[in-house]
Amino acid sequence: MRYELYYWPGIQGRGEFVRLALEDSGADYVDVARDAKRGMATMMRFMESRAIEHPPFAPPFLKAGKLVIAQTANILFYLGPRLGCVAKSEPSRLWAHQLQLTIADWVSEVHDTHHPIAGSLYYEDQKAEARGRAAEFIANRLPKFFDYFEWILKRNPKGSEYLLGKKVSNVDLSLFQMIEGSRYAFPKTMARLEPGHPRMVALHDRVMARPRLAAYLRSPRRLAFNEQGIFRHYPELEEQEQD
Amino acid sequence: MRYELYYWPGIQGRGEFVRLALEDSGADYVDVARDAKRGMATMMRFMESRAIEHPPFAPPFLKAGKLVIAQTANILFYLGPRLGCVAKSEPSRLWAHQLQLTIADWVSEVHDTHHPIAGSLYYEDQKAEARGRAAEFIANRLPKFFDYFEWILKRNPKGSEYLLGKKVSNVDLSLFQMIEGSRYAFPKTMARLEPGHPRMVALHDRVMARPRLAAYLRSPRRLAFNEQGIFRHYPELEEQEQD
Numbered sequence: 001m002r003y004e005l006y007y008w009p010g011i012q013g014r015g016e017f018v019r020l021a022l023e024d025s026g027a028d029y030v031d032v033a034r035d036a037k038r039g040m041a042t043m044m045r046f047m048e049s050r051a052i053e054h055p056p057f058a059p060p061f062l063k064a065g066k067l068v069i070a071q072t073a074n075i076l077f078y079l080g081p082r083l084g085c086v087a088k089s090e091p092s093r094l095w096a097h098q099l100q101l102t103i104a105d106w107v108s109e110v111h112d113t114h115h116p117i118a119g120s121l122y123y124e125d126q127k128a129e130a131r132g133r134a135a136e137f138i139a140n141r142l143p144k145f146f147d148y149f150e151w152i153l154k155r156n157p158k159g160s161e162y163l164l165g166k167k168v169s170n171v172d173l174s175l176f177q178m179i180e181g182s183r184y185a186f187p188k189t190m191a192r193l194e195p196g197h198p199r200m201v202a203l204h205d206r207v208m209a210r211p212r213l214a215a216y217l218r219s220p221r222r223l224a225f226n227e228q229g230i231f232r233h234y235p236e237l238e239e240q241e242q243d
Numbered sequence: 244m245r246y247e248l249y250y251w252p253g254i255q256g257r258g259e260f261v262r263l264a265l266e267d268s269g270a271d272y273v274d275v276a277r278d279a280k281r282g283m284a285t286m287m288r289f290m291e292s293r294a295i296e297h298p299p300f301a302p303p304f305l306k307a308g309k310l311v312i313a314q315t316a317n318i319l320f321y322l323g324p325r326l327g328c329v330a331k332s333e334p335s336r337l338w339a340h341q342l343q344l345t346i347a348d349w350v351s352e353v354h355d356t357h358h359p360i361a362g363s364l365y366y367e368d369q370k371a372e373a374r375g376r377a378a379e380f381i382a383n384r385l386p387k388f389f390d391y392f393e394w395i396l397k398r399n400p401k402g403s404e405y406l407l408g409k410k411v412s413n414v415d416l417s418l419f420q421m422i423e424g425s426r427y428a429f430p431k432t433m434a435r436l437e438p439g440h441p442r443m444v445a446l447h448d449r450v451m452a453r454p455r456l457a458a459y460l461r462s463p464r465r466l467a468f469n470e471q472g473i474f475r476h477y478p479e480l481e482e483q484e485q486d
Contacts, residue, residue: 050398054338057345057391069337071344078337094312094321095297101314101347102300108351116359117372118379129360129372136361148300155293 003029004063006043011229012181012222014072014107015060020173021076023216025083031221033059072107073100076170086169096164099152099171103178106145110185111230113137113237123227123234134237138189142182146197149175153199160199161206168207175200176207181231188238246272247306249286254472255424255465257315257350258303263416264319266459268326274464276302315350316343319413329412339407342395342414346421349388353428354473356380356480366470366477377480381432385425389440392418396442403442404449411450418443419450424474431481 003022007015015031022029033039047056056070062078069075077097080086086096111119116133117126149163158166163175179200183190194201207213216222225231246265250258252274265272276282290299299313305321312318320340323329329339354362359376360369392406401409406418422443426433437444450456459465468474 053400054334054341055395055398056341057348067334067337069341071341074337074341074344077340078333090321091297091310094310094317097320098297098299098312098314098317101317101344104344105300105351108348112355112359116355117375118383120379120383126375129375132360132369132372136363140361140363152298155298157296 001028001065003027004032005029005060006032006046006063007060009033009039010223010226012177012225012231013060013229016177016223017072017103017170017174018060018062018075018079019221020177020213020216021079021083021085021170023221024168024173024210024213025085026212027079027083073097073104076100076174080170083170085167085173087165092164096169096171099149099163100174102145102148103171103174106141106178107230109137109141110181113185114232114234123232127236130234130237134234138186138238142186142189143193145178146193146200150197150200153203160202162203168210172203172207173213176204179204180208181225184225185231185233186238187233244271244308246270247275248272248303249275249289249306250303252276252282253466253469255420255468255474256303256472259420259466260315260346260413260417261303261305261318261322262464263420263456263459264322264326264328264413266464267411267416267453267456268328269455270322270326316340316347319343319417323413326413328410328416330408335407339412339414342392342406343417345388345391346414346417349421350473352380352384353424356428357475357477366475370479373477373480377477381429381481385429385432386436388421389436389443393440393443396446403445405446411453415446415450416456419447422447423451424468427468428474428476429481430476 005015005018005022007013019031033043043059046052052068054068056068060072060075061068061070062075064078069078080093080096081088086093113134114123114130115126116129123130152163153160156163162168163171208217227233248258248261248265250256262274276286286302289295295311297311299311303315303318304311304313305318307321312321323336323339324331329336356377357366357373358369359372366373395406396403399406405411406414451460470476
């Protein structure tokens with residue numbers, strides 16, 4: 001089956017978590033809105049269509065045959081067993097999904113560091129508030145997420161190479177992306193955090209070295225981080241004095 | 244099986260979405276942290292325990308036999324078929340879960356109207372920023388969520404009584420809670436929004452009239468809305484002039 005991924009074309013954003021899963025497993029997919037000629041028009045027509053049985057609230061969404069699935073974690077829940085990257089028992093799937101949803105919460109908090117007031121306004125219009133929110137995020141929330149996932153790696157009864165059992169899963173790919181994005185957005189904070197979280201750093205490197213993923217990351221299909229995405233590098237958000 | 248729900252004892256919060264599912268189906272459960280003597284101590288010990296196989300990042304979490312499941316939507320995904328309130332086919336479950344995750348995003352946005360800067364600070368310390376975030380939420384986001392769910396009700400091929408098919412599901416109970424909470428937090432805005440969203444109002448009333456749920460809502464098990472929860476009534480957040 002050829003999967004169709006629909007997501008805003010200029011950013012990694014939430015779509016990237018789905019791309020990493022598709023790329024790492026070598027799945028056949030098309031990134032619909034990235035087609036320079038008709039991509040965005042196709043996605044917008046799709047979103048406004050009255051004919052879709054299960055209309056998404058927002059991208060990303062995935063077309064898989066007749067199914068249309070939205071919400072990043074839900075897409076990954078669907079893809080997991082199909083791409084062979086999650087155990088099939090119900091407790092394992094629930095646990096993987098629980099971690100994926102925790103990452104989804106983390107993603108939203110990253111977004112709100114530069115958009116604490118309104119997604120519909122520019123960063124420049126909420127810069128003062130962003131400084132406050134980013135200070136809190138850097139001081140408390142980012143370390144909390146790092147501590148949690150480091151702990152999950154540490155206590156994996158099958159070893160600390162991956163979050164779940166002995167094999168890589170979508171949650172590992174997503175955690176790689178969180179580390180990669182955090183390095184882009186908050187390099188100074190990460191320089192402080194990483195030494196205390198060696199298992200996460202090792203997981204990041206282990207994921208990045210996977211042959212298909214390494215090829216993807218070098219390819220033009222991997223968009224660069226930029227200041228329209230979720231992870232944005234605004235040095236002023238990191239450089240303020242902490243209270 | 245007697246389910247054990249773990250959630251902060253003084254508020255409806257995210258735990259309420261799980262409570263509504265358990266109450267409506269007449270499930271046997273105990274709201275662990277509400278035990279005045281040892282509840283909170285039990286929950287905190289649980290969260291700090293090194294022995295749990297799948298430790299939660301935060302409450303709510305549900306203990307079901309040996310399973311421990313966190314993340315509200317994940318708990319409801321698990322409970323759905325067991326409480327008999329969701330269709331069992333994979334496309335139906337994915338669709339229900341997609342809507343549940345959209346409600347989870349909505350809940351986070353409600354929370355951030357009064358805590359746009361930091362969950363660790365008091366509302367009083369971020370009041371000015373809360374005015375900005377709430378203005379955006381009231382003007383754009385709340386209507387967007389209402390329009391979306393009204394549309395989903397309207398286009399349900401099995402009729403507009405419920406979101407999915409012909410029968411009530413957890414998503415309907417959660418949508419009831421969103422309407423109930425929005426009425427508490429944003430009464431003026433709701434007075435404007437409700438006439439344009441008749442199917443949602445009817446769904447709210449239909450859910451509230453369900454015998455087990457009606458009994459629950461009258462019981463002391465239903466906590467009152469208050470200014471420690473997610474839905475808070477701060478009149479100043481609604482009364483400002485819109486730009």
